[in-house]
Amino acid sequence: MPILKQPKKREPLWREWDIKAQKEGIRAPVYSVSGDVYTGEWRNNKKEGKGTQMWKKRGCIYDGDWKEDLRHGFGTYSVKRGDGYMKKYAGGWKNDMRHGYGTNFYSEDEYYEGEWYAGKRSGWGRMYYADGSLYEGEWYNDQKNGRGLIKLSNSNRYEGMWRDDMKNGDGKFLYLDKGQVYTGTWVDDIAKCGCVEDFGREGAPDPPVYPIPECSLQYPRSVIQEARDSLQQ
Template sequence: MPFLKKPQTTEPLVKVWDKKAQKCGLHRTIYSVNGDQYRGEWWDNKKHGKGMQVWKQAGIIFDGDWSFGKRNGFGLLAKFDPEKKEYVRAYAGYWKNDKKEGAGTYFYSPSGIYEGHWSKDQRAGWGRMEYENGDVYEGQWLEDNHHGQGVLFLANGNRYVGMWREGKKNGRGKFLFLDRGQLYEGFWVDGVAKCGTLSDSEREAAPSPTIYPIPEVCLLDPRSVLMEAQSYLTENDEKSTIAS
């Protein structure tokens, strides 16, 4: 019959162009209008596999693993240094859903380096932080703060060994004054030593020892006094934590 049209055997050009626009597999560099660029693997039109992304305006480069458009797996991050006028390393480690997750090393500066675990872009778990002033912290972290058991090595040689909460000394701990040969053992609340004992420790080897040694405590039962004071402070600390 003359009014019947022959069925179309080829796809419309719109569908052909759409298929060509879909990115899958290894592609050469893809440029964006804002200057960003990506070179690497794709799947279902999303970055997937190995690839390098350059965010031009932010001055950031990421080279590593991708999963359905997000950084997942191991990757290296570099940031542009306007003074050096070049990209410098910022992070080497693992990612999950575009955030630092798991083991990784972050370079805040040439002398400020964190090596340890991350959770949702924050330092969490065990980690070691070298600060620009020469201090070093080794221990537990939570939400980017010293939290839990940890040791703080000060640049002058002194150190604190004990408990932390939200970045401050909280709970039982020891502070070694190696510069003057003394040891403080006691209980801290929000970074302040509340009760404890101060005694001589390796005073002979200290570079700047005190003029006189610490006299002996004359209390009949100093341990019981300290335990009672620490129990009171612990109880008050727990109440304030619950209230907050």
């Protein structure tokens, strides 16, 4: 006796439409009402994996990794310029913010490469400025904080401690154009106490007319130490 096949049960129409509307895997470009468009991978109706997002009104584009609708992993963020796009940032992301190691371009002549935390320069990094100067050292909360070196366009440089984007603490400023060096303590970018000595004066391009006279104090180091202690208090 032949076995009769049971007719296949059909899902309700609303259920079929709902299944088709779910975003999963790689899909064709998805457009929003504002004109934004995303092309890439999805998981559970959220951007996840590799993808490219273009924001129409903001005039910018992101190409890289996603996790739960947020930029997360490695990616490149670019802004519209003329008929094309200019790279603004390339590097690590976490929870839609710059995080990890990356390079941020502020202009054609000014950029930062180094570590980021929650969208701000934090950790070790190198900042190239438009005037030709360079800072290399520690950062925290988007400012120079910790130990670092800044080299000016005339090759003069400061090596020492920083706080809130200013020289604060012990440091050494080398005036290579004059052939002198200042070693001492700084407070909010101002040298408060220390000593100045000749340093490579013979080979300096613009040395002072007269050398620095010899200090006649009996205990110069003690005087400087007392001044440093008062500043720390």
